[in-house]
Amino acid sequence: MKIEGFIKYLNDPKQLNRLYQEQGLNTESEALLIYMREALSLESEIAIFEIEETEDDLFFEKGGMNYIQFFPIDYAVELIESDLNLKGKGFSDQEIAERLLEYRIKDA
Structure with a gap:
């Protein structure tokens, strides 16, 4: 998912909780x-990791794939x-995604 x-998950706590369950994420993290x-990039696939797995590293590698931290979900x-x-x-989901990415690159 890009x-x-x-964005629809970030805007709806119920959908976000369902996603956590589907992905087997520890909500007590x-x-x-x-x-x-x-x-x-808007074209990059995203992944969610528990901070205990990534140690809050800006750059993280798993399964031969390299990842760059975007934001903690709560902060997003x-x-x-x-x-x-x-x-x-x-605002459309596209516009929100663009603004978040712009914020991450320029301000965060």
């Missing part, structure tokens, strides 16, 4: 992190809802 497809495979939700004020404003 970040644009993940200190943090769940969004990583992008190979590059910070906070950015959408308050810091960037994108939720409920009529």
Whole structure:
């Protein structure tokens, strides 16, 4: 899944919890992190890892694949809802994904 497809989960806690269950993620983890495979790009596939697995490293390798940390999930939700004020404003998932990526590259 690409970040644009993940926005619906970030905007809906129920869908996000279902995704956690489907992927077998430990919701008791200190943090769940969004990583992008190979590059910070709208075209990159994303993966979610528990912080205990990645040790919060900016760059992480698993199964011969390289990942770059995008954001902790909780922080991405906070950015959408308050810091960037994108939720409920009529922005498309594509526009939200683009703004998050721009924020990550320029500001974070």
